[in-house]
Amino acid sequence: MILQQEMRSPKRSKDKRSSILYNYYAGFSPEFVEDVVKRLEMNSDAVIMDPWNGSGTTTQVAMRMGYSAIGFDINPVMVIVAKARLLNCTSVVRKRVLDNLESLMKMGLDLQTNRLLDDPLESWLEPESAECFRNIERSIQLLLIGTKYDVIYNTKSLSHISHMASFFYLALFRTLRKFLTTYVSSNPTWIKIPSSKRARIHPSSNEVYEELQNQVYEMIDIVNFMGMDANRDNSQIIQIERASSESIPLPNSSIDLVVSSPPYCTRIDYAIATSPELALLGCSMEGEIKNLRDHMIGTPTIINERSEIRSEWGQTCKSFLRAVEMHSSKASKSYYYKYLIQYFDAIYRSLQEINRTLVESGYCVIVVQDSYYKDIHNDLPKIFCNMADSFGWTVLDRFDFHINRTMAGRNNRIRKYRSSSMATESVLLFKKEK
Template sequence: MVKMFIRDYPERTGVILDPFAGAGTTLFSAQECGFDSIGIELLPVGEFAVRARQAVGRLSFGELREAASHLGRISFEASPIDEAHSFKHLTITRDAFPEENERKLNAFLTYVNERVEPEDVRVVLIFAAFSILEQISYTRKDGQFLRWDRRSGRVGATYHKGRVLAFEDALFEKLDRILADIRGRGGAAARGASEGTTMELRRGSCFEILPTMPDGSVDLVISSPPYCNRYDYTRTYALELAFLGVGNGAVMELRQSLLSCTVENREKIDRIRQVYVEGDRLDAFEDAGRAFRSSKALHEVLAILEEYHGQRKLNNPGIYRMVRNYFYEHSFVIFEMARLLKEGGRIYYVNDNVRYAGEAVPVDLILSEFAEAAGLTVETIYALPGGKGNSSQQMGRHGRCEVRKCVYCWEK
């Protein structure tokens, strides 16, 4: 889909921006289509995925196959473990693995970090282990949180996820798949990359990075922001964050730096305002805030949610605050994207509408209002023919009443 949007753009070269870069779908698609790209990503999970894919692109099939074959002759049950390379648990990940799997994971990490060269091979092997954490654990990603299997011994865990794969089974299945992907691309995974293109990934918050970028510096923006759906990415990816060495305090800071999409997010408007003060751009801060305050559709929704909050109809008291902050913060993102676009540039934005206590929140129309206030034209809102049903918490009372899943196309 990303390549389709790029190829629909009249210019054949330029710069593509993704302010919520994730694992780099837009960045790698841009590279294959001959465009330079800039990505912004807050979570180390996405950054590591991008780094691993770049490493795969520099490797030959033979190099990685030889490394994987050598691993197959090692007994991780008996290999030494260095605590410096071991999995560092967060409070919320303790007891996630069967003891045997955790022991083998730590032996694997010790071996690869101390014995494997070159670095690109080491990165890809570590990425393979990074990719199987859920399969070898007592957990399953379930939207807003990790669901725990009762075999973990966690208090209140009643779920049974079925088979937990042995470490070696999961690891070599993943490596086989990586090797098949490389061979299917004719050698290197980045074989389709155009010569001379640049890809830059900037780690941090888009609220702090976007305002520092020059006017009219990008041709296209193609992105999918966090949805207004209560998903806490720092909990969903807790195992992966722990694997990468992110500590408890850093996880909490990441959670509060994300675009507000979970009830645990605190208001960050003072923090955003400070960025504009430091950049001597208070007028731009006021413009974005004015778009938020003037949206009649948004404030109609907020008034209903506030009423439901008072009547205790919302299944979490933080939902009203989360929805309000989601749109307030989003107004700054949209105004910055509009400023960065060249004349004739486009934004493709993938997002879902949501529903709380039966009240539909038309995210697509509200964000498109912000885009118009920022000087953009709403060209099209593409809606999937099949929408998204209610969450399980709302299904009993409101039934399967779908909301739109959309891609917005805005043009400057």
């Protein structure tokens, strides 16, 4: 019962959704991370990591509390979002933001550039509108990053992108999203591409710049509301970078605490969910986004049909997989079984990396959610505990939160197999023993 006393839920409360800089489906509340760190009484020199950093809640809270913070995400969009959250908005910085906004708008309007060949933004926008967004993006780079323009998506490391530059990239992400609401489907994690060029939209440059200005002012208000001011200690390590959880670029035994939530086993396509932002970073909506999807955990695409069930995954996982393989419904064996093996293989490899980077007696706090395949329960919390046991980790605590609304609940066909679409979100506290 180490964590449970006075612990706030990891779920973000509805009344605070309006204060979110970037509405990412995956994520937990800042209050939850703060409670975890306080409850575990971490030393002041502790290093906290999130290998699935997403929108950057763990790194933002850790930095605000004075700890060194390291976060990784394979999706460059989320790396930039997480960096933007770390902008230390003192009154001096707020003035710099507004000065930079004025300079960016002037530079973007003055730029005389050729259109980007096969600009992925033209998947949704008419060429003139795409060029307007691209010129603003070029201006962010020329004013806040470097002397020449680079396609950010093709850059392996994003360490050169400052919190200020990330803030303006996020403002541009939000501006683009404002114009693409018509393409958001009933599934909030999926955005459609127009079936014909005639269906693309054509916001004017005045509309785009006006919306960009609105977004920057709104973001400043959100940052103020969130209390983002932080007094950085020179000894603090703050690193947010592009990397896979299956290959964490850190030395052995370098992390004291992991607080994270891996992609759930629900086939949410997080690459498609961020496809407009990826397009703004120069990611092709054909080959390059397919490659990113293939390398993300939980992707609905099948890339490794040779994966095999490993004994380290535990009996619960093996029994679940065998039940799926034998299920009578269509594609159970030909697709879903392969998808699930691929998912568990990636999760186990990621836990191996977490184990490698954790110090002895280090802690790992993971938020996971169970799910169903048809009528078969996928007890993901128990499977994580079984996998952790293979490393010799100890389960110090677990507590559950029941969720009434899930993505599965949007699918009426589940009623054929079960009456409820409720799920259980579990907080698992592990300790790496000596």
